[in-house]
Amino acid sequence: MEKAVTPKTRIFILCNPQNPIGRVFTREELIQLAEFCERHDLILVSDEIHCDLILDPEAEHVSALNLPERFQNRTITLLAPSKTWNIAGLGYAFAVIPDDSVRRRFCAARGHTLSEINALSYYAAEAAYRHGEPWRQDLLTYLRGNRDTLVEFIRTRCPGLSIEPGQATYLAWINGSSVGNPAQHFEKTAGLFLSDGAFFQWPGWFRFNFGCPRARMLEGLEKIAAHL
Template identity: 55%
Template sequence: MSPTDFDRLIDRRDTASQKWEKYRDQEILPMWVADTDFMAPPSVLAALHERVDHGVFGYTNTPATLNERVCERLQRRYDWTVSSDQLVWLPGLVCGLHLACRAATEPGATVMTPQPIYPPFMSAPRLSEREMLTLPMVRDNGRLRIDFDALEQAITPATRLLLFCNPHNPGGTVYRREELEQLGQIVLRHDLLVCSDEVHCDLILEPGLEHIPLASLSEELAARTITLMAPSKTYNIAGLGCAFAVIPDAQLRRQFQRVRKGIVPDVNLLGYTAAEAAYADGDAWNEAQLNYLRGNRDYLVEQINALPGLKLDPIEATYLAWIDVSGAKLENPAHFFEQAGVGLSPGRDFGDDRFMRLNFGCPRAWVEEAVDRIRRGLLNSLPA
């Protein structure tokens, strides 16, 4: 079967898959953690086979060709000029959030983050012994976005860092240029630093929308921004642990490097190998994946909104559906869906227990099966 056959049902049981092991020996479809059930691109598989056949797996430096490829990619896709020395390679995005809190602030400083948000955004400040301030987001014409007025009003003299996510997880919002410019003006006006998680930048589903890195808006804003990116979500290679930070400001970059030294390991050689192959030859594969994901998304939006008590707004990016379950009046939403046979991510982990997050980065047959199970569960819960 071809790696671009997204309908292929790949058995991930007994492979130590975090996603599938959670419900081992249970009749529950795992649709929670953000990895897909698609085979990685052919170029990635070929590069990994070649590297394994080489047979030596010693300590590895970042390949100069990978740095060059990333810089070329950022220039080509976003008109964003980045030099190799501004890249810091990491074994994942989450450690980047933690390092940003430690590098950009002192103990006791305030770190701001919107909510709902990917859980490490909320744990990183606390584990870094920083004060955390969460900002409720607003739903604007079906889009979940930062309330910029509330953001500016909440800033205090102790506020130093904003953790930002674009495309937003959960909800899939793609921030428009004018919104990013408004955010940038607030950042500059209040002398803030920003850590911008842009790991889902290559997963824009809505035609006509584009990803714009916050740091690409101006050199002044770039000097205040740590941008986090990775090929992991796009090409389903998260298990290989390869990500990078773009930190244009030399002093901030040195501080970031200092706090990671001896604690955060380097990327492993297979992670580098997969990343370079994905960025070199993975664009056509990703276009096919995006078309498939759009079909899954459209099906899911139509079907979920036809179910009693559930609501799903349009999804602009990512393969993660943020489902409003408040109308179903469920006492324990996570348990309800597991009982129905579908394992979702509880909204309470993201800061809003009215929602559940569903990963539709999987074969359509599983999406259809999940909808059928949810439908039966809801109908069985209605009073006789």
């Protein structure tokens, strides 16, 4: 990261939990990142859209908003109910910016690049955050079951593929380099549309969305196993 910083670098964009691997960063790691930003005078933009989808009980989401006070003059935290409560189509998201000067610069820079939030989106977000916790807990239980089922399937039924369980999100990160470009391979042979790892600068890998009914997930996995 030190080598990547240039005189033109202004921000460091963090995805926590990380997409696509589902990694949850520890407080110690986040403080190191904040110190890196402080050292290079960078704004830390923390995308935490998957923060309500922590699957491992021992993993703790630490928001940039909970970092020590000395870092709060250089943080922008991005949040939304869209991933957790499946309301992405309503286009509701928000930024929490503790520092007044950074907030003013953010608002000035956004200009007309971002659409305004409509009334329906406000009501949906309020309903999700105020009343959606029981549903979210049921969702986490179901997603944990899907994740564990998927990991076992890949390890026992898909020779040549490898996977490590993600700590968060409903996305699995799978090594399919044994078939070359797995996203293209499974699209052509099995009719599956998977996220190509090359998009994430990791060719040979693919991202699998298990945020769906278990029967549908298993249908897709059976197609993968049949076309290895």
